[in-house]
Amino acid sequence: MYIMDSYSGFADRFDLLIDWERRRKREMWFFKRVLQDRVKSVLDCHCGTGFHCVMLTDMGYEVEGVDRSPDMLRVAKQNLERRGMEVRLHCRDIKDMLPALDRKYDCVLSMGNSLPHEQSDDDLIRALESMWECLSDNGTCIVHMENFDALYRDRERFIPTGHSRRTDGSETFIFAIDYFRDRVVFNIISVIERCGRSQFNVDVVEYNPVPVKKMERLIVKAGFCEVRKYCDFRMTPFGMRDTYDVIYVAEKGMRKQTIIS
Numbered sequence: 001m002y003i004m005d006s007y008s009g010f011a012d013r014f015d016l017l018i019d020w021e022r023r024r025k026r027e028m029w030f031f032k033r034v035l036q037d038r039v040k041s042v043l044d045c046h047c048g049t050g051f052h053c054v055m056l057t058d059m060g061y062e063v064e065g066v067d068r069s070p071d072m073l074r075v076a077k078q079n080l081e082r083r084g085m086e087v088r089l090h091c092r093d094i095k096d097m098l099p100a101l102d103r104k105y106d107c108v109l110s111m112g113n114s115l116p117h118e119q120s121d122d123d124l125i126r127a128l129e130s131m132w133e134c135l136s137d138n139g140t141c142i143v144h145m146e147n148f149d150a151l152y153r154d155r156e157r158f159i160p161t162g163h164s165r166r167t168d169g170s171e172t173f174i175f176a177i178d179y180f181r182d183r184v185v186f187n188i189i190s191v192i193e194r195c196g197r198s199q200f201n202v203d204v205v206e207y208n209p210v211p212v213k214k215m216e217r218l219i220v221k222a223g224f225c226e227v228r229k230y231c232d233f234r235m236t237p238f239g240m241r242d243t244y245d246v247i248y249v250a251e252k253g254m255r256k257q258t259i260i261s
Helices: 011-017 020-038 051-058 070-082 121-134 148-154 212-221
Strands: 041-044 062-067 088-091 105-110 135-146 158-166 169-179 184-194 197-207 224-230 245-252
Touching: 011 070, 011 158, 011 169, 011 184, 020 051, 020 105, 020 135, 041 051, 051 062, 051 070, 062 070, 070 088, 105 121, 121 135, 121 212, 135 148, 135 212, 148 184, 212 224, 212 245
Parallel strands: 041 062, 041 105, 062 088, 105 135
Antiparallel strands: 135 245, 158 169, 169 184, 184 197, 224 245
């Protein structure tokens, strides 16, 4: 199973799982601190249904999005159009996104545990190298993903993720997680009730459970430098709090060789 197949049926339910306003309040301060005034353009390399495209456009940045799932991009386009925003979206694998782009960006980012969809070290390096190539000189890369070290330490099987009730129904989401040596499988169970009728779904997504130190080494190997790690969007240095988040912020290094032919 690959990411495009995983999200083909999940795209229309995805935004029910995430409260956009709560997420905006959680993350906006972080982006203001990291990007500041020196960043004008941003490339969201796994833009999904468009949350960061919307938030960063609203913050005044020039944003473009890339995602390999046509269904996620369809929903992203709808989300942008509802808000009167024009953002270029590209349906590409980020390992092969360079031909679709005609500029460099001050910041590239991969949020929401998207990068670990790459199932091998080679693919992770190719994805990171592609992000490196898309950056302007002195550009910044942001990668947010699961802290798999903590996840595998605790091995929680069921994680209640969200429940909300509205006038016409309710929705409940639960993660049931299967742990393997070389992959972790998130079974996303949802019960969506509308007007007295319930729909039960199970969406299955596989991740590469990359340890924190290994991911840092891969980021450096891809050409980035000055890698900083945080465990939350309040920029708490990694290791100071016990969380399931890890956020890498790195700068573009000065490699001279061609990264991708």
